[in-house]
Amino acid sequence: MADNNEYDRKTLVTAAAIFIGFALILYFLPNIMIAVGGENRWLAGAVVAAVLVLPFVGLWLRGRWRRKDR
Secondary structure: OHHHHHHHHHHHHHHHHHHHHHHHHHHHHHHHHHHHHOOOHHHHHHHHHHHHHHHHHHHHHHHHHHHHHO
16 A cells, blocks of 8 residues: 555656646746747747647656556
């Protein structure tokens, strides 16, 4: 039972870290877009696309990692 409790705690801490990190990225995204968009608007669009794809890539990698451990 201790292993399950530790797993739950680890999962919650990881989820919280991912959520906080993504929230910070989204909070600063307009400033990043303005800074990058001043140089190249296509690059600003690429930054937004990368930020939107980032959670899906992270979840995909986590799923692969978890399947590999079993």
